[in-house]
Amino acid sequence: LNEDDRRLLEMKNTSELMLDLAYSSLIYQNKVIAKEVIELEDRVDRLHEAIIRSALGKSKEPKNFDRSLIMIKISDSIERIADAALDIADVVLRDIELHPVVKKSLEDSDVVIQKHVVENGSLLHGKTLGEIKLATETGVWVIAIRRGYDWIYGPDEGTTISGGDILYARGPADSEKIIAPWIKGK
Amino acid sequence: LNEDDRRLLEMKNTSELMLDLAYSSLIYQNKVIAKEVIELEDRVDRLHEAIIRSALGKSKEPKNFDRSLIMIKISDSIERIADAALDIADVVLRDIELHPVVKKSLEDSDVVIQKHVVENGSLLHGKTLGEIKLATETGVWVIAIRRGYDWIYGPDEGTTISGGDILYARGPADSEKIIAPWIKGK
Numbered sequence: 328l329n330e331d332d333r334r335l336l337e338m339k340n341t342s343e344l345m346l347d348l349a350y351s352s353l354i355y356q357n358k359v360i361a362k363e364v365i366e367l368e369d370r371v372d373r374l375h376e377a378i379i380r381s382a383l384g385k386s387k388e389p390k391n392f393d394r395s396l397i398m399i400k401i402s403d404s405i406e407r408i409a410d411a412a413l414d415i416a417d418v419v420l421r422d423i424e425l426h427p428v429v430k431k432s433l434e435d436s437d438v439v440i441q442k443h444v445v446e447n448g449s450l451l452h453g454k455t456l457g458e459i460k461l462a463t464e465t466g467v468w469v470i471a472i473r474r475g476y477d478w479i480y481g482p483d484e485g486t487t488i489s490g491g492d493i494l495y496a497r498g499p500a501d502s503e504k505i506i507a508p509w510i511k512g513k
Numbered sequence: 514l515n516e517d518d519r520r521l522l523e524m525k526n527t528s529e530l531m532l533d534l535a536y537s538s539l540i541y542q543n544k545v546i547a548k549e550v551i552e553l554e555d556r557v558d559r560l561h562e563a564i565i566r567s568a569l570g571k572s573k574e575p576k577n578f579d580r581s582l583i584m585i586k587i588s589d590s591i592e593r594i595a596d597a598a599l600d601i602a603d604v605v606l607r608d609i610e611l612h613p614v615v616k617k618s619l620e621d622s623d624v625v626i627q628k629h630v631v632e633n634g635s636l637l638h639g640k641t642l643g644e645i646k647l648a649t650e651t652g653v654w655v656i657a658i659r660r661g662y663d664w665i666y667g668p669d670e671g672t673t674i675s676g677g678d679i680l681y682a683r684g685p686a687d688s689e690k691i692i693a694p695w696i697k698g699k
Contacts, residue, residue: 339536343532346529346594350525353587397604400600400601400604401539401601401604403600404597404598404600404601405597407593407594407596407597408532408593408594408597410593411590411591411593411594411597412590414586414589414590415586415587415590418583418586418587463649
């Protein structure tokens with residue numbers, strides 16, 4: 328993958344995470360999660376601008392024109408998805424009290440996003456996702472890992488988990504209890 | 514759930530499916546999938562209008578004002594996500610040949626959406642998703658089922674599969690082969 332393709336893929340992954348987090352912030356009335364959506368939107372904006380700059384630069388050569396057009400179109404669409412996620416999170420940040428029924432309607436959705444902090448000395452610390460078979464054992468799929476200022480999107484079997492990592496995971500509503508013994512330090 | 518909440522939930526589920534399908538149509542250059550995105554957008558538009566009409570009607574009572582405001586904000590955000598999905602699918606429908614590298618960049622994403630037609634007499638026919646443990650056995654998660662003109666979003670363990678059903682599923686790239694014996698008729 329070249330630099331532009333890496334940017335587009337990161338935009339796609341980030342916008343998907345933003346949507347998941349935005350809906351979760353609504354359901355749990357959680358301002359901390361809503362603020363992460365804002366932070367991620369900034370990242371999407373910068374990637375979007377970088378893609379446009381690069382596309383404009385390359386479009387001077389006729390053979391690159393169509394590709395530049397498509398890159399801008401797709402990047403623009405993803406940027407608008409990110410903006411929509413931001414507006415959803417904004418409802419939470421603006422302190423409008425969410426009618427419980429609106430929450431309920433979104434909660435009934437099949438996707439529940441959870442945030443788990445991995446403690447030092449826990450079962451997960453120093454292990455790869457493949458070794459611990461978290462998804463198979465608990466039904467919880469890690470969709471992103473926040474490590475300090477970095478994000479790992481779509482971690483795979485080879486991704487090593489460390490104490491301090493924040494896992495964003497998709498799973499059944501009752502899996503909070505199931506995953507607890509894996510992430511708590513001893 | 515009341516009528517409005519059901520609409521909002523259906524909008525959310527539909528917009529998520531539209532995004533999955535739109536990216537898949539890009540990756541596989543598949544116009545049939547791209548056209549389904551258009552059809553679904555029409556459904557989202559109608560739900561969006563119904564939510565606005567209902568919110569306006571209810572906002573006359575002061576106690577409903579904030580709720581109406583939030584319903585319109587969220588519904589509007591979801592409608593814009595659906596529009597963005599439509600624009601992504603539009604790239605495929607407008608016959609702009611996709612540069613292979615753009616495809617590759619999206620393919621590298623962790624999510625691969627597959628479409629499977631269940632044949633009559635197959636192992637899946639007449640079974641619930643819980644009975645066959647499809648996700649556990651194959652790693653393939655059914656996210657939506659198209660049955661004639663109806664859609665079932667987020668099917669659960671109790672959902673019965675029938676011959677003729679079209680399954681939209683999320684799974685690893687190599688799972689097409691793994692799922693084949695489950696959906697082929699004998």
